[in-house]
Amino acid sequence: MTDAIERLTLVQAADAVARGELSSEKLTEHALSRLARIGPTLNCLVAIHADSARAAARDADQRRARGETLGPLHGVPLAHKDIFYRAGQLSEGGSKIRRGFVPNETATVLSRLDAAGALDLGRLQMAEFALSPTGYNEHNGHVRNPWSLEHVPGGSSSGSGAAVAARLIYASLGTDTGGSIRHPSAMCGLTGIKPTWSRVSRASAMALSWTLDCVGPLAKTARDCARMLRIIAGHDSRDATSADLPVPDYEAALTGDLRGVRIAVPRTYYYDHVTPEVAACFAESLKVLQSRGATIVDTKAPDMAIINSMMHLVMSTEAATIHRAWLTERPQDYAAQVRQRIEPGLYYPAVRYLEALSLRAKLTQEWLAAAMGDADLVHLPTLSIPVPSIKETTEGEPAAIGAAIGVITHCTRGINYLGLPSASVPAGFVDGRPVGFQLVGRPFAEATVLRAADAYQRDTAWHDAVPPAAT
């Protein structure tokens, strides 16, 4: 089983440990070895805690031998975006400004994974302050896409995307304010879900925008995401914005049967930049969903200029509030590309900000009425174009780079203002680089999103493909 260890899904690895077919020590040694061998090539690691990971793995095996299984991820090695605090350990948010920051509290999502038995091997790279859809980080260097080292991995959860895709770990937590889970999922060939806003606690995760930030998993499959999400979701007294609603058994919802499920495809706006090769992948994905019983219906998007303006204003205003003191005292310690995305927020009147918040319910209902209609899900591109190169997104005039970044977030950023759940699912390859589509659900309909994604993955193998950097 050694050769196949890294090819297991999260659920397969966890279940193998639970059945005693694999030890946590074996899984962890394998992961540590791969992290050491492949991680530096991808520049996806910040810090790996090998000694404490080995000790935790030994403890997990001893507990299992005594019949003390902790939970559904007992003994499984994970690692996460360097945005989640763990008491007494560095947490730097991909930035120069927070270098050396040691929090005295632990993020609720990490505590919940600990309680479920998961091992935390260390911290993964990310875009500076979670502010780049490509993963751009001037301070720590470019994270490389495991499918092509000259191409971006997507961001801001760039290290999470690269590490899971390269089969270094089984899953990783990321955050998503404008697409930061879905971009690296799509660009690295993974499945990732941004849950409904408020579904998952953000306590002790570094904030970018309180109204838009969501925490969610990046993994190989929808089933992996379902297992992770059930563990991390639910009300948290440490996060007053977290929803006090029951958490479904997402894995139990994965029936493979999509009969009775209606999937809407808005052809306006979302297909503005889609290239023919990428469009062919989406068309094929719709056929697969249809063959599983789903009904496909055409719809239209409403005026997305309004929704995108709302998202921009809310994100930049809240980010400017968080960053104002640092922008004043240490402007030189931000990359220009990052600072430029925050600074407009210094100028919006408070009235405009409150209008944007006050209209959120109405605009979400308008979007659902137009784009989803009477359907259950909306099928959208995640990224409209083939995965861009590092060069294309870093060199040239700032306006051109800004425009390229705008194309990358074209189909994702509005969803954060709407607060809806959205998964990115692998849909094929163009020029050897992955393509992904989104499935967007109604508020708190993560089970339906994951059910459709899982049904699709029963008839496709894109999520099983292993990138060249993983070998």
Added chain:
Amino acid sequence: MAISNALLIQLAQECHAMQLPENRVTGIQGLIQQTNTVISQAADARLSLDDHPASYVQWITESASRS
């Protein structure tokens, strides 16, 4: 009328005690102006006295209960 660089620099200084050089504000006037216009027009067309920043949380919670 376009918002000038000088005004943006003055606003940063007066409102945020921040010294922004001209090259930091060049290029964002258009974005600020466009965003202001789009949102104020959307508010004029849609916002009622019953809408407030917590309406969204109320609506998604009710929406979850209904489904």
